[in-house]
Amino acid sequence: MPDFLVISAELAWPLAVLLAWLAxxxxxxxxxxxxISVYGLVGFLCAQAFPDLFATESSSPVxxxxxxxxxxxxxxxxxxxxxxxxxxxxxxxxxxxxxAFATFAVVYLIASAWGMxxxxxxxxxxxxxxxxxxxxxxxxxxxxxxxxxxxxxLHLVAMNCVLAVLTFKVIVGFWVxxxxxxxxxxxxxxxxxxxASALLGAVCGMLVPAVLRHLGNLARxxxxxxxxxxxxxxxxxxxxxxxxxxxxxxxxxTARHRRVAFTRTQRNFGAIGExxxxxxxxxxVSTLDWNNVVNGGMLAFVLLIxxxxxxxxxxxxxxxxxxxxxxxxxxxxxxxxPMSVFVVLLLEQTKNxxxxxxxxLAAVAAMTVFMEVLGPIITQRALIWARETPxxx
Amino acid sequence: MALGPxxxxxPLTMGVELELQLVSFSDYDLTASSPDLLxxxxxxxxxxxxxxEITESMIEINSDIHTRHTELLAQLHEVRDTLVRAGEKLNIxxxxxxxxxxxxxxxxxxFEKPRFKEVSSLYGYLAKQFTVFGQHVHIGTxxxxxxxxxxxxxxxxxxxxxxxxxxxxxxxxxxxxFNSARLNSVFAFPMSGRAPFLLSWDExxxxxxxxxxxxxxxxxxxxxxxxxxxxxxxGTIELRVCDTPLTVERAAALAAYLQALCAYLLDxxxxxxxxxxxxxxxxxxxxxxxxxxxxxxVHPKTYESLSLREDILTTLRKMDPYAERLGGSAAVxxxxxxxxxxxxxQYLRDQFASSGSVEGIVDAAVQRFRGRR
Numbered sequence: 001m002p003d004f005l006v007i008s009a010e011l012a013w014p015l016a017v018l019l020a021w022l023a024x025x026x027x028x029x030x031x032x033x034x035x036i037s038v039y040g041l042v043g044f045l046c047a048q049a050f051p052d053l054f055a056t057e058s059s060s061p062v063x064x065x066x067x068x069x070x071x072x073x074x075x076x077x078x079x080x081x082x083x084x085x086x087x088x089x090x091x092x093x094x095x096x097x098x099x100a101f102a103t104f105a106v107v108y109l110i111a112s113a114w115g116m117x118x119x120x121x122x123x124x125x126x127x128x129x130x131x132x133x134x135x136x137x138x139x140x141x142x143x144x145x146x147x148x149x150x151x152x153x154l155h156l157v158a159m160n161c162v163l164a165v166l167t168f169k170v171i172v173g174f175w176v177x178x179x180x181x182x183x184x185x186x187x188x189x190x191x192x193x194x195x196a197s198a199l200l201g202a203v204c205g206m207l208v209p210a211v212l213r214h215l216g217n218l219a220r221x222x223x224x225x226x227x228x229x230x231x232x233x234x235x236x237x238x239x240x241x242x243x244x245x246x247x248x249x250x251x252x253x254t255a256r257h258r259r260v261a262f263t264r265t266q267r268n269f270g271a272i273g274e275x276x277x278x279x280x281x282x283x284x285v286s287t288l289d290w291n292n293v294v295n296g297g298m299l300a301f302v303l304l305i306x307x308x309x310x311x312x313x314x315x316x317x318x319x320x321x322x323x324x325x326x327x328x329x330x331x332x333x334x335x336x337x338p339m340s341v342f343v344v345l346l347l348e349q350t351k352n353x354x355x356x357x358x359x360x361l362a363a364v365a366a367m368t369v370f371m372e373v374l375g376p377i378i379t380q381r382a383l384i385w386a387r388e389t390p391x392x393x
Numbered sequence: 394m395a396l397g398p399x400x401x402x403x404p405l406t407m408g409v410e411l412e413l414q415l416v417s418f419s420d421y422d423l424t425a426s427s428p429d430l431l432x433x434x435x436x437x438x439x440x441x442x443x444x445x446e447i448t449e450s451m452i453e454i455n456s457d458i459h460t461r462h463t464e465l466l467a468q469l470h471e472v473r474d475t476l477v478r479a480g481e482k483l484n485i486x487x488x489x490x491x492x493x494x495x496x497x498x499x500x501x502x503x504f505e506k507p508r509f510k511e512v513s514s515l516y517g518y519l520a521k522q523f524t525v526f527g528q529h530v531h532i533g534t535x536x537x538x539x540x541x542x543x544x545x546x547x548x549x550x551x552x553x554x555x556x557x558x559x560x561x562x563x564x565x566x567x568x569x570x571f572n573s574a575r576l577n578s579v580f581a582f583p584m585s586g587r588a589p590f591l592l593s594w595d596e597x598x599x600x601x602x603x604x605x606x607x608x609x610x611x612x613x614x615x616x617x618x619x620x621x622x623x624x625x626x627x628g629t630i631e632l633r634v635c636d637t638p639l640t641v642e643r644a645a646a647l648a649a650y651l652q653a654l655c656a657y658l659l660d661x662x663x664x665x666x667x668x669x670x671x672x673x674x675x676x677x678x679x680x681x682x683x684x685x686x687x688x689x690x691v692h693p694k695t696y697e698s699l700s701l702r703e704d705i706l707t708t709l710r711k712m713d714p715y716a717e718r719l720g721g722s723a724a725v726x727x728x729x730x731x732x733x734x735x736x737x738x739q740y741l742r743d744q745f746a747s748s749g750s751v752e753g754i755v756d757a758a759v760q761r762f763r764g765r766r
Contacts, residue, residue, distance in 0.1 A: 079419075080419035080420065081419075082418045082419065082484055084418075085418065085481075085484040088481045088482065089481070089482045089483075089484075144500060146417065146424045146425045146426065147424070147425055147426055147428070147429055148426070148429040148483060151417070151419070151424075151483070151484050154419070155484075213749070322482075323433045323479075323482045323483055324429060324432070324433075324483075325432055328429070387428070387505075388425070390425075390500070390502050
């Protein structure tokens, strides 16, 4: 029997990934729902059914692979962001800032009113600002959508990620300062970490295109080189407790703006990217505890509704000014619904730094489970409603 | 419904239509953004006309009717600047070029308009493959007979316009070795190619068109995708073989060249057109598409082989007095330059060599359309 258990533990992840893929394919064909919603659901069910088999430690290869998968997604997102657009049409940036900070304020107020302590409320509010790049990008790629909602949602997701990480780290820094009294420790945990991560990504973003230029024809080398450097960046940030989110996003952004025009990176990084995404989505919810989900359920429900309304209204308010009709503004705000994977990885990483909040943040667990499944569906519906997905012709 | 009478218009007036590419700044692929761009453009007056095209990754702009090259160019500059500003607001790059170098036709979306949906259901994948970008030039004529006379006389000069405007060497990610690969896409349509050899408008309308309509194959003149076709409701002939050039300057120059050429042909100093002129028509057309200015064509009357570049230069020189009279000397000079420095197709190939990627080509085309390179 012990042998059987060992084999089961080793087999658990590959089998869960296989099961998630199969379920994703079948359910997508029957219902047209996004595959990633199904991956999350399978991951959650597996983890609840066999909690021991899916327990992961911080050094587990599953976490490393999940981080790599997320790194690839963030790189792709960064690569598609055109910073010059935010300068030419500042209303896009203004709508992003408005919806992110309004979300922060509303979530903080609700959480405080619910009786939550200040620090967890602030952290919860900063996490709620984020939008999951994984959820949005995969749905955009799966739907092959294009148009203003698609363009804007990608730029706003990148903004939201950066704003959420910055706010989250600043709050963690304050928390460290309050508890330890050490300003040095607080700064090293927030400011230095942020700057170092972004710088690391930016340096890679300058070096890789330069090296690629010397190699000549870039069609194949480009994708491979970018993927390899993402893996290295994730490994470095993991080893030195830096932010893989900022590093890989900065890498994508810089690589894009440093090139004259490099060849299009293969969407989703091809089949390997797809495989890692399934693992990422299965993993993300497997870390959550059902008790936390139940405990935080009601608050999470209220917060999700509030977050959804604020984000939708925040973007829609600036739609006419930024050059799109109300309908598309509303759709853009709605498409910002996903928030799962990003939050889980951010919390995982913070836990490694000795800051443990997950138990106080039961609502986060519940929000994550809801949004892991619902978020991509809302994004998908918003893109269809905005008429930015191809119809069968 | 019988074809109506040919509306007389002021001879040698000209108007230009340009089909333009909408490109995503994220990855330089085509983007289905025409509904968004058209919505934004509706908010303010537009210095011309802008309309959707068959797929959502294209738009068409039309100039007003002009008599002089300088006026046409001034309007095209204004149109271009308005488009570029709107595009920047929506993160959309706008450019010329007869094809997008690496877009996948299968990913294109048909614009929501009954006519386009109809074309799509009849022609299947050809409709999406029709995501190619051309310049159409209209020249006003006083009557239908003159229109048909010009139409057939111009067939001998058609390769000039193909070679001078050629800007579609790349298709689906690869170099086709053609200078204008776009025309191969147009050729797939059953009603493409040349118009029937008729020189009388009455005969064209009452016999040919009525018969064709009776077969049920066509309903209006729009169903003909000919290289040059009469446009009776405008009172013009419409030249349709040009790729959309990378700059509005070249687009205006091509229009002015056609205007001068029509003025020259209407003087009737040349031997009148004959059915046999079409013996070498497809061959000459192919030479211009494949080799551009380096093509070798066969003179339809003498069967003499001619270097296309030399033939263009000779004709341009012959057009000097007409161009001067019509105010198009700058246009003739511009095209003389093209025969020396090479066409847009050559420019795009150079960009591919220097940037190392098909995305580099699109980036260069977007910058060139803005007049920045």
